Amino acid sequence: MLLAIDCGNTNTVFSIWDGAQFRATWRIATDHKRTADEYFVWFSSLLMLTKTEAHITEAIISSTVPRVVFNLRVLCNRYFDCRPIVVGKPECALPVAPRVDQGTTVGPDRLVNTVAGFDRHGGNLIVVDFGTATTFDVVDVDGAYIGGVIAPGVNLSLEALHMAAAALPHIDIARPHSAIGTNTVACMQAGVYWGYIGLVEGIVRQIRAERENPMMVIATGGLAPLFQQGTELFHSVEDDLTMHGLVLIHRHNKELETA
Numbered sequence: 001m002l003l004a005i006d007c008g009n010t011n012t013v014f015s016i017w018d019g020a021q022f023r024a025t026w027r028i029a030t031d032h033k034r035t036a037d038e039y040f041v042w043f044s045s046l047l048m049l050t051k052t053e054a055h056i057t058e059a060i061i062s063s064t065v066p067r068v069v070f071n072l073r074v075l076c077n078r079y080f081d082c083r084p085i086v087v088g089k090p091e092c093a094l095p096v097a098p099r100v101d102q103g104t105t106v107g108p109d110r111l112v113n114t115v116a117g118f119d120r121h122g123g124n125l126i127v128v129d130f131g132t133a134t135t136f137d138v139v140d141v142d143g144a145y146i147g148g149v150i151a152p153g154v155n156l157s158l159e160a161l162h163m164a165a166a167a168l169p170h171i172d173i174a175r176p177h178s179a180i181g182t183n184t185v186a187c188m189q190a191g192v193y194w195g196y197i198g199l200v201e202g203i204v205r206q207i208r209a210e211r212e213n214p215m216m217v218i219a220t221g222g223l224a225p226l227f228q229q230g231t232e233l234f235h236s237v238e239d240d241l242t243m244h245g246l247v248l249i250h251r252h253n254k255e256l257e258t259a
């Protein structure tokens with residue numbers, strides 16, 4: 001079975017793919033200091049507690065945090081006796097190469113989202129990923145990643161308000177009933193929630209204006225469902241998008257290996 005690991009700046013998600021479906025998906029806070037042994041204690045406890053049958057023989061990793069890759073590699077070598085494929089490394093092939101400035105490094109999560117989005121919807125697609133940062137990945141007609149947008153993430157924006165202003169508390173994002181807040185928390189939530197809806201709609205409008213073909217928009221990431229409630233923009237919200245992309249990229253590399 002395949003272990004697919006998607007490491008974002010906030011959370012790291014582990015999924016077990018049995019060849020037909022995901023058997024389990026578990027999330028752990030991203031911490032570059034976590035060792036391979038610590039990962040394994042956490043992972044094997046969850047296997048036992050949930051009575052999940054899994055025999056991991058292969059692994060693929062996407063990480064937006066370069067420093068965690070070392071320990072994740074050790075985890076795969078030591079405990080699953082396999083060498084993981086790491087997205088973004090030269091040895092990991094993609095179905096279609098990205099078309100971006102020479103020398104630039106595209107976040108591996110964005111490459112994975114592109115592959116998954118193209119597989120499900122074809123090209124002329126915008127993938128919006130609400131993670132630590134909110135990213136917009138533009139997928140060309142042939143499935144190539146051709147660039148996009150990086151905006152400050154929702155929680156980052158709230159955190160910035162709290163950090164910079166003495167009277168503004170730390171709060172969680174929620175959808176406020178109205179734009180006019182009648183207390184501090186409601187004012188902050190309105191600023192970030194409706195501000196964000198405006199950001200997403202505005203950026204998509206701008207991207208569409210720069211493209212010749214109609215562009216479908218799909219969304220993923222922890223906070224996507226919350227924002228779907230405030231806009232008609234998204235064709236769909238797909239929380240398994242990145243994991244789907246990892247499975248596809250793994251399959252693509254295995255096919256090349258045996259070809």
Ligand SMILES: Nc1ncnc2c1ncn2[C@@H]1O[C@H](COP(=O)(O)OP(=O)(O)O)[C@@H](O)[C@H]1O
Nearest residue numbers: 008009010011012130131132133155221222223
């Ligand atoms: N279901 C959820 N409800 C509320 N906040 C969430 C949820 N899932 C994730 N978040 C928050 O959204 C932000 C982005 O999460 P995530 O998609 O895991 O980011 P990343 O991929 O960058 O690690 C984080 O601050 C996280 O705490």
Ligand SMILES: CC(C)(COP(=O)(O)O)[C@@H](O)C(=O)NCCC(=O)O
Nearest residue numbers: 008009064105106107131132133150
């Ligand atoms: C933009 C990101 C920080 C998003 O990461 P995430 O929110 O998933 O943790 C990540 O994709 C990244 O580090 N990208 C490198 C620069 C680029 O994609 O152009």
Ligand SMILES: [K+]
Nearest residue numbers: 129131133135
């Ligand atoms: K992201």
